[in-house]
Amino acid sequence: MLNINKEQSGESLKVVLEGRLDTMTAPVLESELKQSLDNVKDLVFDFEKLEYISSAGLRVLLSAQKVMNRQGSMKLVHVRPEVNEVFEVTGFVDILTIE
Amino acid sequence: MKELRLEADPGNLTKLLSFVTAELEKKNCSPKAGMQIEMALEEVFVNIAQYAYDAGGGDVLVRVSFPGDEASVEITFIDSGQPFNPLEKPDPDITLSAEERQIGGLGIWLVKENMDLVQYRNENGKNILTIRRKLRD
Numbered sequence: 001m002l003n004i005n006k007e008q009s010g011e012s013l014k015v016v017l018e019g020r021l022d023t024m025t026a027p028v029l030e031s032e033l034k035q036s037l038d039n040v041k042d043l044v045f046d047f048e049k050l051e052y053i054s055s056a057g058l059r060v061l062l063s064a065q066k067v068m069n070r071q072g073s074m075k076l077v078h079v080r081p082e083v084n085e086v087f088e089v090t091g092f093v094d095i096l097t098i099e
Numbered sequence: 100m101k102e103l104r105l106e107a108d109p110g111n112l113t114k115l116l117s118f119v120t121a122e123l124e125k126k127n128c129s130p131k132a133g134m135q136i137e138m139a140l141e142e143v144f145v146n147i148a149q150y151a152y153d154a155g156g157g158d159v160l161v162r163v164s165f166p167g168d169e170a171s172v173e174i175t176f177i178d179s180g181q182p183f184n185p186l187e188k189p190d191p192d193i194t195l196s197a198e199e200r201q202i203g204g205l206g207i208w209l210v211k212e213n214m215d216l217v218q219y220r221n222e223n224g225k226n227i228l229t230i231r232r233k234l235r236d
Contacts, residue, residue, distance in 0.1 A: 022112075022141055023109055023112060023141055023145045024109070024110075024112065024113070052134065052137070052138075054138050054141050054142060054206070054209070055142060055205040055206035055209060056145070056206075058205055059202050059203075059205075062197060062200055062202065063202075065197045066197055066198065069197060069198065082130075082131065082134055086138075086209065089208075089209060089212045089213070090191075090193055090205055090208065090209065091193030091194060091195075094194070095196065095197045095200065
């Protein structure tokens with residue numbers, strides 16, 4: 001189960017995720033982002049309520065990061081320790097900007 | 100030992116997770132161990148569901164046991180798909196930049212890093228993958 005909330009203001013987009021970013025839900029986020037990233041220069045993911053991430057979720061974040069490397073910046077805020085641990089084990093702490 | 104036979108379809112992941120989670124709860128598994136085990140289940144099962152069988156599909160048998168002093172859980176996945184040892188795949192280079200990163204390979208890497216043991220064997224035409232992890236750190 002994943003809830004995706006988007007708050008857009010001008011060229012800034014905040015994506016608030018709640019639940020699990022896994023094999024079942026990652027495709028939903030992927031297509032949501034595909035429709036939303038045009039003209040976005042400043043992308044923020046709020047992970048305060050994201051409880052779980054698997055490699056399927058990592059793939060979506062990696063593609064988003066690649067898009068944003070070309071057109072602006074991307075950061076993650078309020079990442080829970082258990083999710084951050086997955087970023088550490090996979091070296092994603094060096095790819096992503098985590099605040 | 101408990102076992103569950105499932106069709107190798109990613110849509111059955113939830114069924115698999117609730118089956119194993121119910122067993123872990125009986126043994127007082129810690130939240131951290133529980134989450135890492137859940138992730139390993141997802142990565143291994145989805146891998147089998149995507150690659151083991153052709154269009155015709157097939158089954159996976161999942162066995163859960165708590166060997167010895169019951170401080171660890173052991174989960175075994177048995178499928179009759181094409182021989183495939185996920186441990187032979189080279190580890191991803193986790194020092195590369197976003198642009199250089201390959202999509203893929205991260206799932207099995209996470210399993211190897213988070214489990215205490217990951218073992219593959221092929222026996223009588225079956226892929227047998229076993230993972231083991233302590234229930235508490």
